[in-house]
Amino acid sequence: MTSAIGMNELLAAALDAAMSSGASYADVRGVEIRAESLGVKGPAVESLERFDSLGFGVRALVDGAWGYACSAELDAAEAVSTARVAVEIARASATVMTAPIELVPEPVHRDSWMGPTEHDPFAVTLEDKLELLTSATAGMQVSPKIRTTRATMDLLSQTTWFVSSEGSSIDQSFVQSAAGIEAVAVDGSEVQQRSYPGSFRGHFASGGYEVIAEMDLVANAEQTAEEAVALLTAPLCPQTVTSVVLDGHQTMLQVHESVGHPTELDRVLGMEAAFAGTSFVGIPDLGSLRYGSEVVNINSDATISGGLGSYGYDDEGVAAQRVDLVKGGILVGFQTSRETAAKIGAQRSNGTMRAEGWENFPLIRMPNVNLLPGSGSFEDLLADVDDGIYMATNKSWSIDDKRLNFQFGCEVAWEIKHGKLRRMLKDPRYTGITPVFWGYCDAIAGPEEWKVWGTPNCGKGQPGQTMRVGHGTSPARFRNVSTGVSS
Template sequence: MPLERNGPSGKDMAVNQSTSVNKLALADAALANAKRLGASYADIRINRYRLQAVSTRERQIQNVSSGQNFGFGVRVLYNGTWGFAASPLVTSDEVQRVTREAIEIAKANAKFNKRRFVMVDAPKVEATWKSSFKKDPFEVPTDDMVQFLLKLNESALAVRGVNFVNSSMAWVNEQKFLATSDGSRIEQYLIRGNPSFSVTAVNRSTGDFQSRNSFREAQSIGYEVIEENDWMKEAEQAGEEAVMKLSARSVEPGKYDLVLHPSHLFLTIHESVGHPTELDRALLWEANYAGTSFLTPDKTGKLQFGSKIVNFIADRTEPLGLATVGFDDEGVKAQEWHIVKDGVFVDWQTTRDLAPLIGKKTSYGCLHADSWGSVPFPRMPNISLEPSKNDVSTEELVADVKNGIMIHGRGSYSIDQQRYNFQFGGQTFWEIKNGKITGMLRDVAYQSRTTDFWGACDGLGGRSTYEVPGSFNDGKGQPGQSNAVSHGCPVARFRNINVLNTSAGGDAN
């Protein structure tokens, strides 16, 4: 839908700002000034961010908070060098001043920057976009949220042996306006939610304690996630499993076949697939925060990353995905593309200035900033493992395992600076013997190398086993920024993986 010059109006518009700021007029002035001062490209983001969070413990309210911030940032490309400046004072005079400051920063950067950036083209876009949700959580009374969490706590505490329970929910609303010197003018309205809980059981005679976290992860979703799911039943089940972990048998180290549930596997995907395929890491532009990558551009289309059934799709359009948008922060339309196809590593995450470095003529739209005051830079899209074309069930995957372990939930993890050698724990571990789940284990962590691990994948669940878990907090950059991202996946089976017993060095669960 084209933008009108007098800005959006009406409750059903993609962006509902409680301000009289004329964003289009401010953007036109900033971009004209940047061009007059010699910028070959410029963009301005005028954004409002809202946050609401509630947390409880047992029968007490721990915290209720809400807040918002509003401001703008101007980015310029001057003589092949980037400059950026921002301000919370959204006025005409301040926009002009900040634009001049961005130019001056670019000039200062040019003295030390040997690299000259070139951008691929992007189509001119005039559009509004709204993320998919049924009920806006910012229209839900806070007391309704509090009462729901306290009721959930009671469900967990009703389980004999449960001693503690924490629960919370956090909601984020991004209202984003972008204008570029290419002529794009884009409004976006995004909602993300992260309800969660943790249940703990204690054996007071031994001092042992075990926890089970909630079964769901953050998603791009509205308050319907609360109203349409049986959270009370899940809290009760989590309490029962926390108690079971106290008496579970400690695992014998060795080689096992693993059947990994999406609530666990998404984190392994994030660390071993998502981060190493960030092109800026492979080019050594990003190193201090979480390292570089074992992948390099010369391996594109050549490296056998996994078995032939392994296909990873980078997707900024995936329903429920936390990194799903209409357009990225330089106006590139959201899209999907293969990162790994039939087991072969085939492509990267790119932006408009990264794409030319690997011979691409278009960007995949991976530029993002976590605030109007943050420098936009390459961030991870949703990266998801395709399910089997046949609707294979979890039971079918388990049935072909003689000696294995099924793992649910995210736990401890460790991965090296090139995203190659890793170790992952989980929430619950279930022994598989001769095709049947026979009971719970504990003290489990598995260890592998990225290509060995994905090469050992020989079974994928079908669409009915597919889920889209994600994380609100993917850190990167200096100063650090946080990105929200999801990794859809089915249940998956991996053969002959090294399993450790973590009890000697402390419980990793």
């Protein structure tokens, strides 16, 4: 840090200034982010971006309304003036608010938390990273029909310091690492793509360079490219109603869009719909809405290791928790904040408030929303399908604002005949209505197939914030699904 004063001193100065200016509650958050993104196209470096950010934000509650102000100038005078601006904004907001904000209690925490990192990815030389990525793109040159090969790597290191007027003082830091490869095959006007381990820059997880090493990009390059070429001549996914098995990556997106977002309590409460979006779920549905079949169990869990939504405390100083959202197919929980928990009479926030950086006011953001594993292998899921389709790797998605009607496209599919995978199918898509679709889920593969995926680009808020969220999933089977061809 290059500050004239230390971060702890700065946060204390801002907190004092907010309280002495009339706040009934305040918290101050310092955030330092270091990120690096690499991209290789064919044999050449396509992009190399580095990003560093350090600043702090003050959140003040005055007369029952929030104010927020932030700065990247790390000195005592700036700490005081930023805190006063937050208080002034809150005071002005209070004159137009409809109901005063109340916060449910949270124990005072004085703690330090660190995510898992075995091998610091920022200590790996650029030469070594590019060598890995170019070896992977070279490994995908299996045919003249392979038109484009790409390999990417994304690294993030973040430290957060948090103090509140209630006495909490928390610092936490984590590292997240990601990598992926993709091959694009072309024949005339036909274009097909395959990615590994997932689309949209691959697989993201909390952890260091060991996360990337485990993916073994180079060893998977050939098969990834061969599947892209094979898709060029594969028949189209049929338009029918049939049994569908989804791989873990597509199940991740299905959980994200149709369970993660609609169970965010700010959406459920319809708080500033433009800001957060809305939900087909209502408060009276808690404990009674049949969200899915009896095998569907989904939780929100920031305490698991390795997810993009794994942390010790959220950005309002609430300890990370594991909360059931759907149990035995019934809606039993929401993702909450201290403010929204108070609105529904809950005793405690379940700790899901996060901000993209120091510039942003925290919002309810899903941590790791997980589809809990059932039992049996992937082959067991197929074994009970006489005639169906297996779809893998998300390619596109569309879902309405209430998170009810959706359409997903995948990169690839295979016919399932008499319990076995047969011909490859191209351009698969399926459509559904959230509770109907989950109601037809009749099997989820077991813990041995379960993996925590990450999606780094979840958008929410106005101005928009991009958040990194995790989803533990196993492949899952759904009956009576409408399938067709994606555009």
